[in-house]
Amino acid sequence: MPGRVIQISELTKIYKMGEVEVRALDGVDLSVDEGEFLAVMGPSGSGKSTLMNIIGCLDRPTAGTYQLDDVDVSKLDRDERAVIRNAKIGFVFQSFNLLARTSAIENVELPMLYGELGWSRDKRHAAARESLRRVGLAGREDHYPSQLSGGQQQRVAIARALVTNPAILLADEPTGNLDSRTSEEIMGIFQRLNDDGKTVVLITHEPDIAQYAKRIVHMRDGQIQHDEVGKQKRPVAMVMK
């Protein structure tokens, strides 16, 4: 019986812009079990990124509860959320967000520098190496982001998200800056990681990309419209062995 990773109920986020109130999230209920591969879809402005920021503990909801791994994280302060992000969440962003002039392996080691576990240099190195191998970048450890293609940079970002073995991988438009062939490769990586048991939450507005997930949630105006279990599409050719 798989455990519950995300349990969200009545989640509301209100941005106040002077007199105007923007209800970016308006009573969202959502639960995600371990091993799921969830895609959140919806038009621009529907609240996808807002939801992801809260799921990723970058932000706090205005109202409602959010339990991550059975811990209520909706009321934690800045530092406590930083610890949760480090231990439980792996982010993958649309614009890769690697540190420039920092080698692939150093980028992947980064989360371990801030961890509560005191990782030794050697352990950091070994874990980063292994993580890069899992995304198919063995041998590229010492390359700098400027020496890597967009798809390779995104793989480094995935390796970085993976390295602390978080409870979920959170990806906001991870293929938004990539061509369709590379997007397929990246989705293939997410699927493989999911096959290995990793919980993945993906945000996208491209139906094509959402097809790679097992379950698709549609949002509109800060609310969940419907929640469907899809027939998962597989990449035409698995590039990775």
Added chain:
Amino acid sequence: MKNSVMRMGNITVVGLKAISRNKLRSILTMLGIVIGVGCVIAVVAIGNGATKSVEATINSLGTNFIMIFPGAATQSGARIFTGQSTLTAEDADGMKAEAPAVAYVSPMVRSAAQIVSGELNWGTSIQGVSTDYPLIRSWNVSQGDFFTDTDVKAAAKVAVLGNTVVDNLFPNGDAVGQIIRIKNVPFKVVGVLEKKGGNMMGQDQDDTVIAPYTTVMKRLAGKTKIDMIQVSAVSGSQVQEAQNEIEAYLRQRHRIQPGQDSDFMMRSQEEIAQTQAQSMGILRTLLLSIAAISLLVGGIGIMNIMLVSVTERTREIGIRMAIGAKGRHVLMQFLFEAVTLAIVGGLIGVAIGVAASLGVGHFLKWPIVVTPASVALSFGVAAFVGIFFGFYPARKASRLDPIDALRYE
């Protein structure tokens, strides 16, 4: 505990990497600190050296030394000198008898001339003194003899040469017994003085010719009055007593009414030393102010660059926060960068400061004293500047909102 030590180590690594990624900018940022610390080191080293050098030359004046100049002293201690000297050789002659605390007295008459010996000639100063002069200045002859009281009475044409003059007129040594011509008057060299070195103004004290004051007055300078009287008190504790006795004696001789200003003034060795120390102090304060200002400017430079750096790296800060950096980690990272910049700047400053002081010392022939304390001090100041001026930008970085920072273009 072990974990937090390790995490501090990690943050150190993070900071060092950021600095080495921006080498040129880091170096330019350090410049203010380099100059400031360099100044502190140089000022302290040169200042200490100067103090030592001044002490040494003041001691080289001889012991219990008092100088009497013609002309009245003003309130501020400056000398009013109205052309004609008020001191005579007779003032000096009677002094020992009237002032028991005085051990030795010598008049001094100065002149300058070209000295000729065979083919060679050398321009130097000529000092006319009495036989007490070597005793007052603790300055003996290394070859031959000093001239005698008989020579002084007879205004004999004899001279004692300083080392520099010997070097220039008698390159082969052996000056004693030779004849030199001063203003076409032949003088017999009877002795050569010990080497004395430079004085506090950097003048070479060995570049001089010494002759009986009577001879200099009559044959060379054509003076009837003398330029100065040099006196040595019986002991250090009797310098003040000697000054009082001389004061009374000279006022009486010069028929100065009570309430009237004296027409001469006195300076003891100690007073000279104090005046020197005062001007050294002013110089030192001035240079230290320059150092303080450059450290301030350096600190502002660091703050400026760190603020630019924080803005430029907003994205990076967002990424670091997203993957788990706490505010404290970001604060430490930027603070560490600022302090490292300051300390590395401090190190370079120490090197440059030491080099500069050695250079100045070599040039002025001053002993240079670079104390560990001054190195430690400037180092500490540099680190403090780094922390002080690095704190605001670092705190600004640590308070960024991760979502805003990640969105920053």
